[in-house]
Amino acid sequence: MRIVISEFMDEAAVDTLRQRFGPDAIHYDANLVDNPAALAAAVADCDAFIVRNRTQVRGALLAACGKVKVIGRLGVGLDNIDVPACEARGIRVIPATGANALAVAEYVIGTAMLLRRASYLSTAEVIAGKWPRNKLSAGRETAGAVMGLIGFGSIGQLTARLARALGMHVIAYDPALPATHTAWQDIGVQPKTLEQITTEADVISLHVPLLDATRNLFDANRIAAMKPGAVLINTSRGGIIDEAAVVAALKLGSLRGAALDVFTQEPLPATADWADCPNLVLTPHIAGVSFEANIRVSSMIAAAVIDALK
Structure with missing residues (x-):
């Protein structure tokens, strides 16, 4: 048996694979994704x-997988496969369904509060000696606010x-x-239409895959229809929101804030458009990647691969 791991994985899980199949059977290189020929x-x-x-398992790379029986995805999204x-x-x-849900959920709540x-x-x-107390005294509390979720799966x-x-x-x-x-009843959540979520929520968080039906789901028109002073959070996939529309709404002040962890192009290309946006959080696709989540995701996939290769 031979296993290739092209991106970072918790060392304990890699060691589990080495113990099961032998040290020479595991080719682990967290930077292998950046060397297409070697990959x-x-x-x-x-x-x-x-x-x-980051590893795009399609086209020529998939064609090169002549003997592969199983692909383990250290995460849940499958749009790169x-x-x-x-x-x-x-x-x-095999995706690591549920293993990073808590990390994403905490990211959403933390950025919503911030x-x-x-x-x-x-x-x-x-x-610098300034004291912007008056400017910062109109912050909103979390309790009593309306959280609107687009997508109501495990995360x-x-x-x-x-x-x-x-x-x-x-x-x-x-x-x-x-x-x-x-x-719905067990958690105490009220099902609504997309239009109702858009106009009623103080915080909108996206939890849907990138499909034809969800591409540019939050375009300029939908963002303009959001409740005045609302916050938009995207931890799902880039392309679901119109990034230029977010920039425009933040600068206009119609959107109170935004937290984006995923982008249409990753890494995000250098641009001045984001620089002057108020109340903006940009992170490099790490909402689901915490110390604990990496251990859970890695151990789940290691166990799943071992089982699949029996």
Whole structure:
């Protein structure tokens, strides 16, 4: 057996694979994704391939996976993997479903609180001897605010539980989840239409995959229709929101704040457009990557790959 790991994985999980298959059977290089020729050569004779979100398992790279039986995804999104093509080749694709849900949910709640309060970006001013107390005295509290979730799967549901624990009222839109599903009542969340979420929520958090139906879901028109003073958070996939429209709305002041962890192009290209946006948090696709989440994701995939190769 031979396993190739092209992006970072918790060392304890890598050691588990080494103990099971032997040290020489594991080709682990967290930077292999950045060397396409070496990556294609490495996967040519491997039985399992473990990736994160940067490795694009499609086209020529997928064609090079001549012996691969299973692909382990260190995360949940599968838009970097041509799943139908894998299935056609008899390759099983296994995501780490649920393992990073808490990390994402905490990111959403943390950035929602930060952006609504709008008082935590004054360190440089205070150090410089300024005292912007009046300017920062109109921050909004979390309790009593309306959290609107677009997508009510496992991450959306956990986010809802945390939000309700803070006293937020939670509404959600998910056309794939019937109104009769027990999760709505069990968690205490009210199902709404997309239009209702857009106009009623103080915080909107996106938890949907990037599909034709969700591409540019939050374009300039939908962002303009959001409740005045609302906050927008995207931890799902780039391309679901119109980034230029977010910039414009922030600078205009119609959008109170935004936290974006994912982008249409990653890494984000250098641009001056984002520089002057108030109350903006940009992070490099790490909402689901915490110390603890990496351990859970890695151990789950290591166990799944071992089971698949039995």
